[in-house]
Amino acid sequence: MDAIAATMKIASSGLQAQSVRVRMVSENIANANSLGSAPGADPYRRKTIVFQSEFDKVLGADVVGIKKIGVDPGDFSLSYDPSHPAADAKGYVKVPNVNPLMEMTDMREATRSYDANLNMIEQARGMAMSTIALLEG
Amino acid sequence: MIDGISLFQTVSQKMEYIGVRQSLIAQNVAHADTPGYEAKDLKPFSEALKTVRPAGMLATHGRHMVANLGNTDFREDTHHEGWEVAPSGNQVTLEEEMIDAADNQREYELAAQLMKKHVTMLKATLSTRT
Numbered sequence: 397m398d399a400i401a402a403t404m405k406i407a408s409s410g411l412q413a414q415s416v417r418v419r420m421v422s423e424n425i426a427n428a429n430s431l432g433s434a435p436g437a438d439p440y441r442r443k444t445i446v447f448q449s450e451f452d453k454v455l456g457a458d459v460v461g462i463k464k465i466g467v468d469p470g471d472f473s474l475s476y477d478p479s480h481p482a483a484d485a486k487g488y489v490k491v492p493n494v495n496p497l498m499e500m501t502d503m504r505e506a507t508r509s510y511d512a513n514l515n516m517i518e519q520a521r522g523m524a525m526s527t528i529a530l531l532e533g
Numbered sequence: 534m535i536d537g538i539s540l541f542q543t544v545s546q547k548m549e550y551i552g553v554r555q556s557l558i559a560q561n562v563a564h565a566d567t568p569g570y571e572a573k574d575l576k577p578f579s580e581a582l583k584t585v586r587p588a589g590m591l592a593t594h595g596r597h598m599v600a601n602l603g604n605t606d607f608r609e610d611t612h613h614e615g616w617e618v619a620p621s622g623n624q625v626t627l628e629e630e631m632i633d634a635a636d637n638q639r640e641y642e643l644a645a646q647l648m649k650k651h652v653t654m655l656k657a658t659l660s661t662r663t
Contacts, residue, residue: 399552403559410563417566447567457556460563509565512627516559519638523555526645527548530652 400527402455403520409459410513413447416462417506420445421499428494432482439482440492442468468493543582544648550578550607551641558634561625568621574613574633581607
């Protein structure tokens with residue numbers, strides 16, 4: 397496969413990985429208030445994503461893959477709400493370990509990387525176009 | 534066939550080099566958030582050029598075989614040092630890669646234009662044969 401086509405494939409693997417990352421972020425934000433339903437039950441646990449590089453035999457290059465989607469082992473904080481069904485004997489409810497500020501930062505970073513990959517595709521396309529332009533005139 | 538003319542050969546090698554470099558830059562950008570990833574780059578083209586035109590053997594007999602010396606394996610620059618290393622061990626700096634990519638694209642444009650100009654010159658030569 398020629399290098400310019402490979403460039404586009406590699407960059408698209410980056411696009412895909414970053415979009416999965418944004419999906420995880422939105423899952424975390426959407427569930428920032430998902431509490432348990434039984435007394436003392438655990439609420440939603442923040443999800444994390446780790447990328448890894450995978451060798452693609454067809455392209456002869458390293459593309460990005462998802463190593464694992466894990467959970468953040470951080471502690472839950474407690475909020476006092478005795479009337480809630482998930483409240484324990486003392487009246488405390490466990491709250492998800494999602495920090496909206498952290499999620500927003502993560503999302504911005506993912507968007508930035510996504511844009512960079514998109515930029516690479518655009519440039520590769522520009523190069524392919526100038527090669528095709530050699531046929532003109 | 535037009536490879537026989539040395540400028541065409543050099544320019545097409547250059548375009549190939551830029552293509553390979555572009556795919557490495559894309560690889561770096563795609564791995565901007567992969568822990569432990571080391572940024573890659575090629576050695577400069579001037580160095581690749583040395584391996585492109587090695588002293589070849591002449592075919593002075595019909596049964597001599599001339600090795601295809603077109604070198605497409607441009608050497609990776611193993612001493613490439615990026616701007617910074619992230620705490621996760623990732624060596625990619627997006628800004629650096631964007632600059633490299635823009636540079637690369639400019640050079641590609643130059644090579645393509647050179648190629649085009651040269652074709653025009655050839656055409657001009659041919660069109661004098663009336």
